[in-house]
Amino acid sequence: MRKSASQKLGVAAAAAFGIILTSGQIGIPVVGAEGLPEGFKKGDLAPEPSAEMIEAGKRVYFTKCVWCHGVDGAGDGPGADRLWPRPRNFNQGTFKIRHTASGELPLFDAKKPIAGQNDLFETVTHGLPGSAMPSWEGILTEEQRLQVLSFVTTQLVKDRKFTDKQSETQTILQLTELKAKPANAESVKRGSELVVERKCIECHGTEGRGDGNAFNLKDDWGFSIQPADWHKCWNFRGSRQDPYNVKNIFRTFSTGVNGTPMPSFADNTTVDERWDIANFVNSLCERDAEGNPLPIDPLTDKPKINFVVPANLVEGEIPADLENEAWQKAPRRYVAMGGQITHKPRNFVNRIDDIWVRALYNDKSLVYLLEWDDRTKSVAEGKLPWAPTQVNIDVKEQDPKTGEEGSIAANQNNYKVYNDAIAIEHPVKWKELPAPIKPRYLFGTNDQFPVDIVKWEADGSIRAFKGTGWDKDFEERDTYEESLKVLKAEWKNGRWYVMIQRPLGNKKDQDYDEDTFFEVGQYVPTVFFAWDGHNGDAGRKMAVSAFFYTFLNPPIPRETYIYPAVIAFGIVLLEGWVMTRRANKRKGKTL
Amino acid sequence: MKALMSVGALVGVIGLLLLVGMIFDVVPSNTVRLVEGYMPMQMITELAIFVGSFAGLSYMLSAMGMGIPRFWQGIAFWAFILLYLKFRVYPPIPFSVRAMYGTVSLVAVFMWMSSNEEDWKKFKQPIMNVMDAQTGMNKLLRYAYLILLPILIGGFSYNAMVPKSEEPIELRTVHPAPPASTKVHGKTYVLQTSQNPYRVNPEGKYDQEYTNANIVEQGMGRLMKPNANPWDQNAQGYLKYVREGGEIFFQNCHFCHGDNLNGRGLHAFAFNPIPANFTDPGTIAQLQETFIFWRVSKGGIGLPNEGFPWASVMPPWEQHLTVDEIWKVILFEYWHTGYYPRTWD
Numbered sequence A: 001m002r003k004s005a006s007q008k009l010g011v012a013a014a015a016a017f018g019i020i021l022t023s024g025q026i027g028i029p030v031v032g033a034e035g036l037p038e039g040f041k042k043g044d045l046a047p048e049p050s051a052e053m054i055e056a057g058k059r060v061y062f063t064k065c066v067w068c069h070g071v072d073g074a075g076d077g078p079g080a081d082r083l084w085p086r087p088r089n090f091n092q093g094t095f096k097i098r099h100t101a102s103g104e105l106p107l108f109d110a111k112k113p114i115a116g117q118n119d120l121f122e123t124v125t126h127g128l129p130g131s132a133m134p135s136w137e138g139i140l141t142e143e144q145r146l147q148v149l150s151f152v153t154t155q156l157v158k159d160r161k162f163t164d165k166q167s168e169t170q171t172i173l174q175l176t177e178l179k180a181k182p183a184n185a186e187s188v189k190r191g192s193e194l195v196v197e198r199k200c201i202e203c204h205g206t207e208g209r210g211d212g213n214a215f216n217l218k219d220d221w222g223f224s225i226q227p228a229d230w231h232k233c234w235n236f237r238g239s240r241q242d243p244y245n246v247k248n249i250f251r252t253f254s255t256g257v258n259g260t261p262m263p264s265f266a267d268n269t270t271v272d273e274r275w276d277i278a279n280f281v282n283s284l285c286e287r288d289a290e291g292n293p294l295p296i297d298p299l300t301d302k303p304k305i306n307f308v309v310p311a312n313l314v315e316g317e318i319p320a321d322l323e324n325e326a327w328q329k330a331p332r333r334y335v336a337m338g339g340q341i342t343h344k345p346r347n348f349v350n351r352i353d354d355i356w357v358r359a360l361y362n363d364k365s366l367v368y369l370l371e372w373d374d375r376t377k378s379v380a381e382g383k384l385p386w387a388p389t390q391v392n393i394d395v396k397e398q399d400p401k402t403g404e405e406g407s408i409a410a411n412q413n414n415y416k417v418y419n420d421a422i423a424i425e426h427p428v429k430w431k432e433l434p435a436p437i438k439p440r441y442l443f444g445t446n447d448q449f450p451v452d453i454v455k456w457e458a459d460g461s462i463r464a465f466k467g468t469g470w471d472k473d474f475e476e477r478d479t480y481e482e483s484l485k486v487l488k489a490e491w492k493n494g495r496w497y498v499m500i501q502r503p504l505g506n507k508k509d510q511d512y513d514e515d516t517f518f519e520v521g522q523y524v525p526t527v528f529f530a531w532d533g534h535n536g537d538a539g540r541k542m543a544v545s546a547f548f549y550t551f552l553n554p555p556i557p558r559e560t561y562i563y564p565a566v567i568a569f570g571i572v573l574l575e576g577w578v579m580t581r582r583a584n585k586r587k588g589k590t591l
Numbered sequence B: 001m002k003a004l005m006s007v008g009a010l011v012g013v014i015g016l017l018l019l020v021g022m023i024f025d026v027v028p029s030n031t032v033r034l035v036e037g038y039m040p041m042q043m044i045t046e047l048a049i050f051v052g053s054f055a056g057l058s059y060m061l062s063a064m065g066m067g068i069p070r071f072w073q074g075i076a077f078w079a080f081i082l083l084y085l086k087f088r089v090y091p092p093i094p095f096s097v098r099a100m101y102g103t104v105s106l107v108a109v110f111m112w113m114s115s116n117e118e119d120w121k122k123f124k125q126p127i128m129n130v131m132d133a134q135t136g137m138n139k140l141l142r143y144a145y146l147i148l149l150p151i152l153i154g155g156f157s158y159n160a161m162v163p164k165s166e167e168p169i170e171l172r173t174v175h176p177a178p179p180a181s182t183k184v185h186g187k188t189y190v191l192q193t194s195q196n197p198y199r200v201n202p203e204g205k206y207d208q209e210y211t212n213a214n215i216v217e218q219g220m221g222r223l224m225k226p227n228a229n230p231w232d233q234n235a236q237g238y239l240k241y242v243r244e245g246g247e248i249f250f251q252n253c254h255f256c257h258g259d260n261l262n263g264r265g266l267h268a269f270a271f272n273p274i275p276a277n278f279t280d281p282g283t284i285a286q287l288q289e290t291f292i293f294w295r296v297s298k299g300g301i302g303l304p305n306e307g308f309p310w311a312s313v314m315p316p317w318e319q320h321l322t323v324d325e326i327w328k329v330i331l332f333e334y335w336h337t338g339y340y341p342r343t344w345d
Helices: A002-026 A051-069 A119-126 A142-156 A185-197 A246-255 A271-284 A325-329 A559-590 B002-023 B039-063 B070-087 B095-113 B117-132 B136-161 B208-214 B238-257 B289-298 B323-337
Strands: A040-043 A170-173 A308-313 A333-336 A354-361 A365-373 A421-427 A451-457 A462-467 A485-492 A495-503 A523-531 A548-552 B181-184 B187-190
Touching (some): A051 A142, A170 A246, A185 A271, A246 A271, A354 A548, A365 A421, A421 A495, A451 A495, A559 B117, A559 B136, B002 B039, B002 B070, B039 B070, B070 B095, B070 B117, B095 B117, B181 B289, B238 B323
Parallel strands (some): A308 A354, A308 A548
Antiparallel strands (some): A333 A354, A354 A365, A421 A523, A451 A462, A523 A548, B181 B187
């Protein structure tokens, strides 16, 4: 284990060295007036906040922030170890999201915040989407946010001083003055070439799913981190709750991300090139069928969720080809995933936070197309230390001790590798349950109301289980696999594409005690489970979704055409009656 | 009077521009926030201000000789209410509820228009004009309506009849009736008589007054009272237990219930319904401490049927936490939100 870790470290160091070397060769530094990179200008250090502000900020900090960021601001509060990415360690003054040049302190002025350029204030205001840092707007007043930052910047940042003119400089990206370049096809194309040329894809992957260097990256404190997935812009840390805004990408790319291997590209790209790259990265973010940005739920900063997965009818065989028109036309649903923390082993750090689902059906079967981003293709290295059907396995859980050996954070990329997997769960007798009642969320209610679980694993296996209750082991259904089929299972550049076919189950010879049967036009409760093998996910350590509904779209009934026509005709008659009556009345009056 | 009316008109114009901006996504929809917990009051106030400023606007316009006919005033006001409900309120309210409010406001508009004979005449005059079709313009309008109405109504009914796949509505009881007693870790707790053993003073005596005095200030941006820092090294008794409860909360609960206990944790967005918001005055502030103890111990699975146990992913925490830890977490939740639990008397 140790050896492989040090090996990985070596590879990382070599890769980092290589990147620095090559980027130096490619980029002829683009330097504007005053010897600054293009788009930047010199700034002044902000004055020190008043003692009262610092004192008031201390109260805010010890009520709201201390729980994750710790008493000394070292990012080691009680909640820290079960979070990934970890809370910021303030002590060194290293902050990721800035308008300042690489290595410099972020902008913060307790007295006179410059709108759009008060980095720390904006981080506290909008939070850091994709991490546990919430938006404090509406929770803390503007004054309180400035107070707490006064405390953090003066008392908890220990190695540097925000007001020290000797050692600190400020080179500010003039983002408000730079006009965004229109994201036309030409700009996006140039951007796509530049990300290859500037070696962005070495970490972020050829399709930008953050799968390029998924294992070896560490932050300044030695904790593993991973490159951003460009397809999930709502998880961009500095997105300021405005994920489709290209300016945020431009800023991150221009200033780099301090404390991480993400460098600043200000010195070896022109402003124009940076806009092209930003436009390209922005173009990758998931969009709807018409190419519009997904609606984002302001309460969660994630795409809005539609809990119905509609399945279209297909004549004949259901195609296994993604490019097929039937799949292209099938509505795609965003399924948010959370960590399973009910059963042991609990999954506090779930690396799969969403999957995309489409479905098609014909007269015999139903096919789910499941797609999800997973930076690593994981196939089991060994046998599970417990039966895969076992519930509440008494595995010793790691103590939430921050940063120490054996902690979750220290282990993050050293888990035993299991199979990546995905599963779909349906209650068997959903029709017999009284109207809103569904079986117990995970794994069925009891023998009377069981669930049927179909699970695909990265080793190519597809298995079926019957769950009969919260605390009971699954039963593996030996014969059912024969009626299941994996139409497609492919991992490509950080994304899984899996198509699972199952029978509709409304045949006479079907076993109603174990099989879910699907009926057209009915809402069939559906739950999705996902496992990331490199996260040590196995058994109950997985990501789970809420209850969704699979809905087999019915063909449009004939009445739908007839009744509206009848109604329209009725309206015409009514109009005639009203008009004649009115006309008669008027005549009567005038006479 | 005139000055007042002009101010009203100005407010009205700004308000309208904001709303239109929000509808067309020019102005971010969270520019003026609806504050959680105060939302109904804020909305009623906003609407009242709008009504006042519309009166001002209409006064100004008629003073300038550009008065809007009664008919269009009524229609515009009704349209305004509908748009306000659709675009201003977040999270969005379902269409059925909006339709209800729409009908109520339509009736209100009719009552307003028919409050005196003069107004009612003015209001129905344009309709009568079109029906009588005395002028060429009206004739044209009449034929347009005669053709459009059947098409529109037919279209709407077709739209209503086409099979749709919208999520079925589920009405859930948020606070189902608790049992009389609950058994946790082999010990039975009677919900009416049990007490949180950690509401103690630094001497270790049960002391509600002392804990009251250390509960944080109420209101938005709740913060601890000065000198009530649970992280103080000298903190003893109640405050020490608050810190211990907080540590447990942030190791187990905040993933769903959020850093600010508002139900917006890291995993919250994946669940339906999203986890409880403790800062909402309708949750823990309305409940006894023992109710929370029962809910935390038994989780979603322990809910009675009307509480939709199948919709809650809340773990039965008795499987992961000791009784003492559960009481401490509850202590922390009340301290952090600044609420005081309901008592039985």
